[in-house]
Amino acid sequence: MSNIAVDLHEARENDPSTQRAVTAFTSAMRILWSAFPDGAWRDSADLVRYDTEQPTPRFNGVVVLGPEADEESASQWLDALAGRGLPYCILSRPSAPEWVAGLASRHHLDRVEHEPFMIHSSPAEVVVPQGTVISRVDPEDAGEVALAQQLFADGFEGPVEVLGSLMTAEVLRLPEMEAYVGRADGQPCTTGFGTLTDGHVGVFNIATPPAYRTRGHGHAITAAVMAAGAAAGAHTAYLQASEMGYPIYERMGFRAVELWPSYYPAE
Structure with a gap:
């Protein structure tokens, strides 16, 4: 999302509507991952660890949802994925702790994308x-x-x-x-x-x-x-927008409420 300006509407720390949408997002992903025969989805405080056994970074990694996420648990999970030869990524909310960027660097996740999390209230x-x-x-x-x-x-x-x-x-x-x-x-x-x-x-x-x-x-x-x-x-719709899709979603009435720093292997 580096080539367009993202307008964050009504973005507030701990905004209830945003938190509810993020909770719905993680619930949906937990259900989706249950359909993968060899997939894993593990929740703990402010941290999700997941994989699908598929060879693409987005399908394996960690999601850091808030300040209580445990760095050691995240690091161990990424080490395990690397040991199995799986590519992976780190997705994080803006409220994630400061250690996320350092963890990404240590794991050579050097491509950073800021992914808008968008909500439509009607x-x-x-x-x-x-x-x-x-x-x-x-x-x-x-x-x-x-x-x-x-x-x-x-x-x-x-x-x-x-x-x-x-x-x-x-x-x-x-x-x-x-x-x-x-x-x-x-x-x-x-x-x-x-x-x-x-x-x-x-x-x-x-x-x-x-x-x-x-x-x-x-x-x-x-x-x-x-x-x-x-x-x-x-009563509410949400999505994570690509650079191509963002202008379309904005015209449809979605508003960006958070930018998620997400870390991927360099291409």
Whole structure:
């Protein structure tokens, strides 16, 4: 997020609405990780340790959620991941303790990204634009599951064998998880993923392959995820924005409430 200005709206330390959204986010991730056959998700005070056995840094590491996080526990977990040959990262909230940057440096996580955590307080008011035909992915339809996985991989320009693990039939059978595919003129053009926990709808995996970008498909699939969540009882939506997606989400009414310093291996 180094190339655009992020406007932090109503950002306050220990803001209750932000804390509730972050709690919903960690709840959703805990449920999602339960669908990984070899995955692990371990909570302790202000610290999450997780892995998926997948060879991409974002899928393994630690999340430092607050000042009570234990440095030794985080370091031991990263050492264990390194010993197993898994790449990893550190995600951290702004309230994380000062040792996080030093831990990242010792583990050669030298690429720092500041990832906006964004909230929308009225998902039911978001209008799904016409023009992109959006359907929910049936987890029992192997073809639609594979299509969503491929769109996700193409949109993020990564290997479907790795990225597709976030949108398997096993994941989509979880009652809190749903995926969607969008089509334009009958052609698949975008995908998105929603989670429903604690009255919040999480918006994830919004991905549009390069050939279909700048046509409003990302906006449409995001709105559809929010609308489905609101129909199921969600009063708030949240997401973590990429540099590409941030302007779209801001125009839709999301506000950035925190910037999360996140540490990755140098490319």
